Amino acid sequence: KYCFFFLIDVVVSDCPCFQIVESGDTNHDGVLDFEEFTEYLRTNEKQLKLMFSSLDKNNDGEIDAAEIQLSLRSIGVNISVEDANRILLSMDKDGTRTIDWNEWRDYFLFNSLNNMEDVARYWKHSLILDIGEQLTVPDEFSEEEKKSGYVWRQLMAGAMAGSVSRTGTAPLDRLKVFRQVHGSTHFKGNVLSSFRYMVKEGGVQSLWRGNGINVLKIAPETAIKFTAYEQIKNVMRGGNETTNLRVHERFVAGSLAGAVAQTAIYPMEVLKTRLTLRKTGQYSGIADCAKQIIQREGVTAFYKGYIPNLLGIVPYAGIDLAVYETLKFAWLNRNRGLDPGVMVLVGCGAVSSTCGQLASYPLALIRTRMQAQATEKGAPKPSMLKLFHSIVTQEGVAGLYRGISPNLLKVIPAVSMSYVVYEYTRIVLGVDIEGRKRKKGKKKDG
Structure with missing residues (x-):
């Protein structure tokens, strides 16, 4: 049943088949022949039978x-x-709301699982993809994963993926910020004419202004958010580690953790906006930008736009999580017995993030405009409501969505780059896409 043509002398390196080849290649020649594959199936089926029996607590099959x-x-x-x-639901082919032995075997036979820890990691499909916006709810990790260092390897992979995706989409991000702040003053044409304006002012390299600090803030923000999330969960559980949090409780914990992280790194957000908007020769670097802000506007300038930024977390996170869960559940309902796979989950994440951005974008625009305002010490600062009224009066409701087109344009390339870099970084760090530690396999030349 399972012995089909691709199995004769397959050469596999870093792909989903890697684990099968590594487990079944008994003579260590880097390839999997027919005999080795059939032996792998027999051995793996026995292992799966033992795991199935351990899960079937009441022995009803x-x-x-x-x-x-x-x-x-x-x-x-x-x-x-x-x-x-x-x-x-992802494994139940016949709609009985239970998993029998055949469904269990068919689902896991081509995955090299050795124990329940492997099964748990496979089910989780944990992904920490960065698309340049705040993550909704941090991933869940077991105590064993926290102690083993797996968590920080995974967070590191996510940070590296975020660095690449943000750098790759930095020109679109700079265009978004320019449109948010200047409205139609400088950019009356399309995306290409806007890029031409920026290149004319500062050269091609100017398209990446502000990207350095945008990348630098990934690591502290991710670490603070994860740590805060764990602490907030413990408080919500009342110190009882066995208590499970419902989806809406995880949403609350994730939103609070996001607020804590944003509060801690918010000065970097202001610096990022100022550096993104800077003209040629205005600042020599991050330190010079910070120095000029302190001298001219005072320390409080580093928290301009903080309130709309904080208010934007809830609608973004709430809609992002709700749409993601709805799409994933709808897919599982339409494809009973099938594993959604990483790309389906990434697709759900891209759509849900887009919906979240649409809902919270007016607040993000007001935040950016407040961050960009350079005022003298003691000078009056326009409030969030006054700025909102001014935008609607002068530019109409559409003015609240200035710059959203480049923001939406960057979602797909950002997700794609994040996914590719994230997967390969996890392999380099010793953790594959299901979370198992992996060794380098032999690769046959030719």
Whole structure:
């Protein structure tokens, strides 16, 4: 049944088949022949049978949502009933709301899983992709993953992926900021004419102004958000580690963690906006920009636009999470028994992020305009409401969405770059896409 043509003398390196080749290649020649593959299937099926039996607590030949939840809890992975049902739905081909042996075997046979920890990581499909906007809810990690250093390797992979994607889409990001601040004053044409204006003023390299600090703030923001998220979850659980948080509780914890992280790194956000908008020769670097802001406007200038930024977290995060969960659940309902796979989840994330941006964009625009305002010490500063009224009066409601087109244009390339870099970085760091530690495989020349 499972022995088809691609299995004769396959050469595989860093692809989803890598784990099968690594596990089944008994003579270590870098290829998997027919005999090795059939032996791999027999061995893997025995292992899967043992794991199925360990999950089937009442020995009725079927696994239900409660048994999934109980088994994962036993290895320190706490999930809600809703999450357990989603896992079950992804494997349940016949719609019985349970998983029998055949469904279990067909789902996992081509995945080299050795224990329940491997199964748990496979189910999680954890991704920390950066598209230049705030992440909604940080990933969930077991105690074992936290102690082993797996968490920080994964966060590092996410930070590196974010650095590449932000650098790759920096010209679009700079165009967005210019349109947000200047409205139609400088840019009356299309995207290309806007790029021509920026290149004429400062050369091609000017398209990447502000990207340096935009990349630098990824690491502290991610680390602070993750740490705050863990602490807030503990408070919400009342110190009881076995208590599971529901989706809306995770949303609240994630939003609060985002607020903490934004508060800590917000001066870097202001610097990023000023450096992005700077003219040729205005600042010599990040330190010079910070020095000039302090001298002319005072330390409080580093928190201009802080209130609309904070208010924007809730609609962005709420809609992002709601749309993501809805799309994922709809896919699982239409494709019973199939694993959504990484690209489906990335697609859901791109759509949900776009919806979140549309909802929170007016607040983001007002935040950017407030950040960009250079005022003398003691001079009156326009409030958020006054700025909102001014934009609507002078530019209409459409003025609240200035710069949204380049912002939406960068979503797909940013997600694509993040995914590719993230996957390969995890391999380099010793953690593959399911979270298992991996060794370098032999590769046959030719």
